[in-house]
Amino acid sequence: MAMIDFFSHPVPIGTGWLTEEQLEQLGSGVSSVRFSRAERRVLKKKKAIRPSVWAERHRHLPKDAAVPGRWKNSTVPYAAGILDASFFSSVQEIVVCAAPQTAKSEINYTCLGYAVDRRPGNALVVMPDENTARENSSDRIRPMFEDSPRLRSYLTGYADDLASNKIKLQNAIIYMAWANSAARLANKPLPYVVLDEEDKYPETATKKEASPTDLAKKRTRTFAHMRKIWRTSSPSVETGPIWRALTTECQLVFDYWVSCPRCGGYQKMTFENIRWPEDLRDPLRMKAEQSAWYDCVHCSAKWDDADRDLAVRAGEWRDRGKGRGLNAALSSIRPVTIGFHIPSWLSPFVKLWEVAHAFLEGLGNRNKMKDFRNGHAAEPWLTVAVERSEDRILALADDRPRGMVPSGGKVACLLAGGDTQDDGLYYEIRAFGYGMERASWGIREGKVPTFEALAQVLWADQYEDADGKVYPVRFALLDAMGHRTSEVYDFCRMHRGRILPTMGKQTMATPYGYSNREYYPGSKKPIPGGIKLVRFDTNYFKNQLAGILEIAPGDPGCWHYHRELTQDWARQMTVEGINDKGVWENPQERPNHAWDCATLLLLAHEVLGVSFWPKRDPQKKAAARPEPEEPPAARRIVYERPRWLNR
Numbered sequence: 001m002a003m004i005d006f007f008s009h010p011v012p013i014g015t016g017w018l019t020e021e022q023l024e025q026l027g028s029g030v031s032s033v034r035f036s037r038a039e040r041r042v043l044k045k046k047k048a049i050r051p052s053v054w055a056e057r058h059r060h061l062p063k064d065a066a067v068p069g070r071w072k073n074s075t076v077p078y079a080a081g082i083l084d085a086s087f088f089s090s091v092q093e094i095v096v097c098a099a100p101q102t103a104k105s106e107i108n109y110t111c112l113g114y115a116v117d118r119r120p121g122n123a124l125v126v127m128p129d130e131n132t133a134r135e136n137s138s139d140r141i142r143p144m145f146e147d148s149p150r151l152r153s154y155l156t157g158y159a160d161d162l163a164s165n166k167i168k169l170q171n172a173i174i175y176m177a178w179a180n181s182a183a184r185l186a187n188k189p190l191p192y193v194v195l196d197e198e199d200k201y202p203e204t205a206t207k208k209e210a211s212p213t214d215l216a217k218k219r220t221r222t223f224a225h226m227r228k229i230w231r232t233s234s235p236s237v238e239t240g241p242i243w244r245a246l247t248t249e250c251q252l253v254f255d256y257w258v259s260c261p262r263c264g265g266y267q268k269m270t271f272e273n274i275r276w277p278e279d280l281r282d283p284l285r286m287k288a289e290q291s292a293w294y295d296c297v298h299c300s301a302k303w304d305d306a307d308r309d310l311a312v313r314a315g316e317w318r319d320r321g322k323g324r325g326l327n328a329a330l331s332s333i334r335p336v337t338i339g340f341h342i343p344s345w346l347s348p349f350v351k352l353w354e355v356a357h358a359f360l361e362g363l364g365n366r367n368k369m370k371d372f373r374n375g376h377a378a379e380p381w382l383t384v385a386v387e388r389s390e391d392r393i394l395a396l397a398d399d400r401p402r403g404m405v406p407s408g409g410k411v412a413c414l415l416a417g418g419d420t421q422d423d424g425l426y427y428e429i430r431a432f433g434y435g436m437e438r439a440s441w442g443i444r445e446g447k448v449p450t451f452e453a454l455a456q457v458l459w460a461d462q463y464e465d466a467d468g469k470v471y472p473v474r475f476a477l478l479d480a481m482g483h484r485t486s487e488v489y490d491f492c493r494m495h496r497g498r499i500l501p502t503m504g505k506q507t508m509a510t511p512y513g514y515s516n517r518e519y520y521p522g523s524k525k526p527i528p529g530g531i532k533l534v535r536f537d538t539n540y541f542k543n544q545l546a547g548i549l550e551i552a553p554g555d556p557g558c559w560h561y562h563r564e565l566t567q568d569w570a571r572q573m574t575v576e577g578i579n580d581k582g583v584w585e586n587p588q589e590r591p592n593h594a595w596d597c598a599t600l601l602l603l604a605h606e607v608l609g610v611s612f613w614p615k616r617d618p619q620k621k622a623a624a625r626p627e628p629e630e631p632p633a634a635r636r637i638v639y640e641r642p643r644w645l646n647r
Helices: 020-025 037-043 049-059 079-088 104-119 130-147 212-218 241-249 283-289 305-313 326-333 354-365 366-374 390-394 453-458 485-494 538-546 567-572 591-609 616-625
Strands: 092-097 123-127 166-168 173-178 192-196 227-231 251-258 267-268 293-295 316-319 337-342 409-423 424-435 440-448 471-481 501-506 511-521 526-538
Touching: 020 241, 037 526, 049 079, 079 092, 079 251, 079 305, 079 316, 079 326, 079 337, 092 104, 092 241, 104 123, 104 192, 104 227, 123 130, 123 212, 192 212, 192 283, 212 227, 227 390, 227 538, 241 337, 241 526, 251 305, 267 337, 283 354, 316 511, 337 485, 354 538, 366 538, 390 567, 424 453, 424 591, 440 453, 440 591, 453 471, 453 485, 471 485, 471 591, 485 501, 485 526, 501 591, 511 591, 526 538, 526 591, 538 591, 567 591
Parallel strands: 092 227, 092 337, 123 173, 123 192, 192 227, 251 337, 409 471, 471 501, 501 526
Antiparallel strands: 166 173, 251 267, 251 316, 409 424, 424 440, 511 526
């Protein structure tokens, strides 16, 4: 029997062993050697194909999937770019920071399927715990191979090869591991690693070992020429592994830009442009009415969920730094580590009203707000107690002097909040801008000894911008609780329409409400004309305030101060924190008047609905104003006595 000298036939290095021509040459003159179909399939060089194209041809989803059957890139359009970028020649590590229900795990498994078919090699899939690992093996990875004809051909046919902790294929082995088992993470050199829900991993696999992520990544050291490491998770906190990887380890970070189905304008979808009716602020009503839409930043078209899906289908990935497309950025930088950010509102499986509902719930509940940030915005939760420091507050100051209003037409109105004390009244006057961002600028703050002095500060003194335009204080709220409730009621009566008294409660069914008071407290003495009291949920608005103070200077929605802000006022903004019951408190009983005034300012902003005010354009208003006409000639007005007076 003739022997074949494989050394005389060089084997090309690539996605396959031999071309058809080389197979023919190899078998010529050797009548006793024939290659089986399986051998020819293994040795044959396969035609290059992009992973996103391969997925539509060969990837099938199980019957219990949200969209069962053959994989379609149009279902989750942002997935195609991640699939293709994962196998870009220079890329070794792919970070996907995504909200739940965005198909991030299916993207991982599709990449595994492509690797088995096109670039075979062993793989390690790491889950947070053993139960989750075994369930994903039997419920998701194994069905992927059984339901997809191309992948099914790689099964060995032996039941023992489809265990819950290991799937053995004809050309590769997929090992399942869990983050708290160092043994499952070690001693397996391989080119592919999937780290799923990484933020749920323990800090270390055991007390003596490194982090699960580091242990798993070490398995790929000997495969530097072809290794791929997928790291996917919803974020938890700023110091969590997925957010740290996205913001500090990635050479390129990509955001998904969508195209408006009406005007075609590209834009990065942001939560600020998800809108709902002005009076729809109750989470229960939002859940019942399901009324929310997205405003196009270019043409102001209101997208419903179907429009949003069309916009996403026409979208593209762009790098966060320079706005380049996916291919251009990859070809230019040739990065090793890349990242993708996917908020929930890009997903066809999440309705816009669900995003709005989660946000409204979060305004009144700290834990719900954490869930909104992690589960919808795909952003980390910031620890309030750590972030709020005096230096942080002082850093919010701009270059304006005390008392000056920002110019440029960005101010919608001036509002005021006051805290009543036995020895005087603390106040803050603040300018608020247009839109949902709630950008604001501190104008004046301090303490006055009497109610007359407070009236002078609020309504007699003038506040101008650099152009000389005068801004009156449109509305104010004043704390009515304590020893001076009757005085507060009388002061608010004297200035009806300008100011209302308030009473804070730790929890309420709604963010705020009104209560008519007919008598002075502790007596039967009637209040002339009565007074309307604003009752509000202090936790709800303090949660809002804490979140706003985390916004960096210069970013949309920042809580600005003027340059003369005192250190004492800044200190008063830092003394309150949340206890283990989720309630705001002042544990050391330090002065917190600035914090209380700021809370009332947010309440005033909510009561007036400033976020929904249309922005005025002085130029358009001047252009639309008609030229003054000549005054009409004087005419005699005849008064006719009403008939009912003659009865």
